[in-house]
Amino acid sequence: MEPFVLRSAEVTLSVPTAVDVDRVAQVCADPEIAAWTVMPSPYVRADAESFVTRTVPTGWAEETMFTWAVRAPGSVDGPVLAMMGITRKMGAPGQEQAGEIGYWTAPDARGTGLTTAAARLAADWALDPEGLGLERLQWQAFVGNWPSRRVAWKLGFRFEGILRRYRPQRGVLRDSWMASLLPHDPREPSEPWPTEASQP
Numbered sequence: 001m002e003p004f005v006l007r008s009a010e011v012t013l014s015v016p017t018a019v020d021v022d023r024v025a026q027v028c029a030d031p032e033i034a035a036w037t038v039m040p041s042p043y044v045r046a047d048a049e050s051f052v053t054r055t056v057p058t059g060w061a062e063e064t065m066f067t068w069a070v071r072a073p074g075s076v077d078g079p080v081l082a083m084m085g086i087t088r089k090m091g092a093p094g095q096e097q098a099g100e101i102g103y104w105t106a107p108d109a110r111g112t113g114l115t116t117a118a119a120r121l122a123a124d125w126a127l128d129p130e131g132l133g134l135e136r137l138q139w140q141a142f143v144g145n146w147p148s149r150r151v152a153w154k155l156g157f158r159f160e161g162i163l164r165r166y167r168p169q170r171g172v173l174r175d176s177w178m179a180s181l182l183p184h185d186p187r188e189p190s191e192p193w194p195t196e197a198s199q200p
């Protein structure tokens with residue numbers, strides 16, 4: 001599939017290109033991104049270059065991973081503010097009907113609602129029968145990542161629980177939260193925000 005642009009009044013999502021390598025490398029050196037993702041740490045320019053010039057185009061070409069750079073509204077080549085991805089699950093038969101959403105946002109663009117707006121566009125496309133047509137979109141985060149959980153919660157993802165020692169992060173299995181969104185789920189919170197949540 002050729003990469004395409006998703007737009008709303010709040011954000012533009014367009015494929016990251018070689019021009020974005022330095023900005024991606026700079027943002028991904030952020031300690032919060034290292035703490036909550038499985039990306040390399042320390043993150044160096046070669047990691048960004050490999051991601052943008054190989055991982056991203058391969059994902060689109062093979063239709064296994066769909067990655068967009070999130071930019072300001074109306075700009076398909078402005079500075080990268082965040083990264084948004086939908087990964088199709090592969091493996092057992094039928095698994096390809098499920099996918100996972102993932103994102104990071106530059107520290108200077110956090111807390112603006114931009115991530116939620118971008119995730120909404122990507123999730124809607126992933127679950128639209130005329131888009132990717134997934135039956136299930138899941139979200140996973142390491143336990144304690146409340147900002148990420150809040151984004152998923154606002155989109156209507158339903159919390160499914162804790163998967164103990166589920167996902168490896170640089171060689172260590174960490175407990176993960178799991179939530180999912182199905183095509184006909186309302187795109188609004190489906191349950192009260194947990195009282196045990198930390199505050200922004």
Ligand SMILES: CC(C)(COP(=O)(O)OP(=O)(O)OC[C@H]1O[C@@H](n2cnc3c(N)ncnc32)[C@H](O)[C@@H]1OP(=O)(O)O)[C@@H](O)C(=O)NCCC(=O)NCCS
Nearest residue numbers: 036104105110111112113115116141146148150198199200
């Ligand atoms: C997770 C992340 C993408 C969220 O980005 P963001 O731009 O802050 O997202 P938004 O502004 O759209 O929404 C964040 C929400 O979380 C809330 N929030 C922020 N910190 C919080 C905290 N510690 N506890 C509870 N809620 C929190 C914000 O108030 C906001 O909610 P609101 O719009 O109702 O006020 C960003 O923090 C990030 O890049 N983190 C590091 C990488 C990461 O964790 N990626 C996800 C891996 S699963």
